[in-house]
Amino acid sequence: MTSTPTLAPYKAEFLQASIEGGVLKFGQFELKSKRVSPYFFNAGNFYRADLLRAISTAFAKTIIEASSPIAVTPLEFDIVFGPAYKGIALAVTTVDKLAHLEPERFGKICYSFDRKEKKDHGEGGNIVGAPLRGKRVLIVDDVVTDGTAKREAIEKIRNEGGIVVGIVVALDRMETLVAPGGQELEDKTSAIGAIRREYGIPVLAILTLDDIIWGLRQNGKEEDIRSMEEYRAKYKASY
Structure with a gap:
């Protein structure tokens, strides 16, 4: 049985x-994949000031940790990119928090996000914020479901001349991909694992399913813990 012995304070606070x-x-939620999940994470609910502060802090500290000079492969980037729509607030607030926590390193970091529809007047274009051409771009978003939205974001950034250097998401569900229509695949690859292999970039998460189960063990209902462990055992990806 997989367990997480401890969590970094910022991860525990975010959880x-x-x-x-x-x-x-926690409960029963039907996902896009047609699986019935014992939990549901909705980053769109981080609309209250204290919650927005919590998620921006967690994103910033995850990025700071990954970009530390002592990291195996330090993450280096010029722009934080948030895919419309949920990613927009995440990119803006994360850049602000990075600059607040480490102004010498991140005081000049920029943000960008995309439009769902190309603007045909004014300055026009698909991108709002810093120009992407020739820049190293880090994508931030809530989760990776089947990878479609992240692939679209990567292609948009590349079409603008940007270089995608990584992705950071709020949650890694750690579960296998599902075929269109909800059929289970023999391949036990996760959506995050598929993106890593396809593009050769790091995909990091603030929290994982293991982290959530760890948190429940500290102060949760036995029924919720049991349901989460059964779900993990049934769908956990090999990566």
């Missing part, structure tokens, strides 16, 4: 804020 703020819920 607690997600539960208390109703962002992370």
